[in-house]
Amino acid sequence: MGTWQTLDVRGTAAEARAREVVHEALDAGVRFIDSSPMYGEAERVLGEALGGRRDEAVVATKVWTSDAAEGEAQVERALRWYGGRVDLYQVHNLVAWPEQLAMLERHRDAGEVRAIGATHWNPSAFGELAEVMRSGRIVAIQIPYNPHEREVEREILPLAEELGLGVVVMRPLGAGRLMRAAPGDAELAPLREFGVRTWAQALLKWVLLDRRCTVAIPATSRPERTRENAAAGAPPWFDDDARARVARLAGAGRQ
Numbered sequence: 001m002g003t004w005q006t007l008d009v010r011g012t013a014a015e016a017r018a019r020e021v022v023h024e025a026l027d028a029g030v031r032f033i034d035s036s037p038m039y040g041e042a043e044r045v046l047g048e049a050l051g052g053r054r055d056e057a058v059v060a061t062k063v064w065t066s067d068a069a070e071g072e073a074q075v076e077r078a079l080r081w082y083g084g085r086v087d088l089y090q091v092h093n094l095v096a097w098p099e100q101l102a103m104l105e106r107h108r109d110a111g112e113v114r115a116i117g118a119t120h121w122n123p124s125a126f127g128e129l130a131e132v133m134r135s136g137r138i139v140a141i142q143i144p145y146n147p148h149e150r151e152v153e154r155e156i157l158p159l160a161e162e163l164g165l166g167v168v169v170m171r172p173l174g175a176g177r178l179m180r181a182a183p184g185d186a187e188l189a190p191l192r193e194f195g196v197r198t199w200a201q202a203l204l205k206w207v208l209l210d211r212r213c214t215v216a217i218p219a220t221s222r223p224e225r226t227r228e229n230a231a232a233g234a235p236p237w238f239d240d241d242a243r244a245r246v247a248r249l250a251g252a253g254r255q
């Protein structure tokens with residue numbers, strides 16, 4: 001599950017609802033939750049929502065600054081919020097990655113960070129991302145992938161497979177844009193045999209059929225949608241025809 005915007009909330013009522021999103025997600029089987037200091041209050045709200053359930057989640061967050069002291073401060077805060085351990089620490093948008101990787105490696109060697117990764121959303125940075133992947137210093141990447149954003153198929157996914165890197169898929173629903181013209185029941189009917197009831201589930205299964213993708217992280221502010229999204233993380237998986245159908249249904253005319 002992602003947390004951009006959805007957990008960037010402040011105030012008693014909004015934070016109670018955010019807690020509900022996190023708890024419903026855990027109850028529904030969501031295990032991987034991604035955040036970043038770029039997402040305002042989200043890291044803190046996630047940490048407080050996890051509370052005594054911290055060990056049920058694989059927590060991924062990010063360092064996002066070119067300033068060394070601020071990078072250390074971001075890590076110290078995250079370690080406080082996540083019980084002294086971050087499971088996957090990523091360099092957000094590759095900002096100052098040589099310096100930030102060295103800093104994260106020190107925390108990994110101290111046992112506070114389990115794994116290190118790097119993220120970028122923009123295809124214009126994929127050349128640099130490939131360079132970091134080849135450095136041998138990261139074990140996972142985070143990239144956008146959905147029927148309207150397929151640039152990673154050219155170099156990044158094949159390279160991740162070659163190097164054995166984990167792949168975290170951001171924006172599996174196109175940041176919500178792919179949900180705006182959802183196909184109707186009749187168009188989704190041929191996908192029912194794959195356990196698909198909704199368009200969001202079709203899009204998530206579209207990502208997850210690609211076995212190079214380790215995990216998809218849809219974000220939602222609605223507790224009830226966490227169960228719907230989590231259900232798409234279980235088999236049966238699409239065959240190639242079903243996957244092609246989803247890409248057709250998501251066609252350019254629907255953007």
Ligand SMILES: NC(=O)c1ccc[n+]([C@@H]2O[C@H](COP(=O)([O-])OP(=O)(O)OC[C@H]3O[C@@H](n4cnc5c(N)ncnc54)[C@H](OP(=O)(O)O)[C@@H]3O)[C@@H](O)[C@H]2O)c1
Nearest residue numbers: 002003004119170171172173174175176200218219220221
């Ligand atoms: N590293 C980076 O540069 C970067 C960039 C972007 C994102 N990310 C990460 O990736 C995560 C996911 O990306 P994203 O949040 O941009 O987009 P997304 O997950 O593709 O889409 C989120 C949007 O989809 C809606 N939605 C979720 N489930 C739905 C459902 N079942 N039915 C209908 N609508 C649904 C949400 O609205 P509701 O709240 O109304 O459900 C929200 O507006 C982020 O939260 C963040 O953790 C990283």
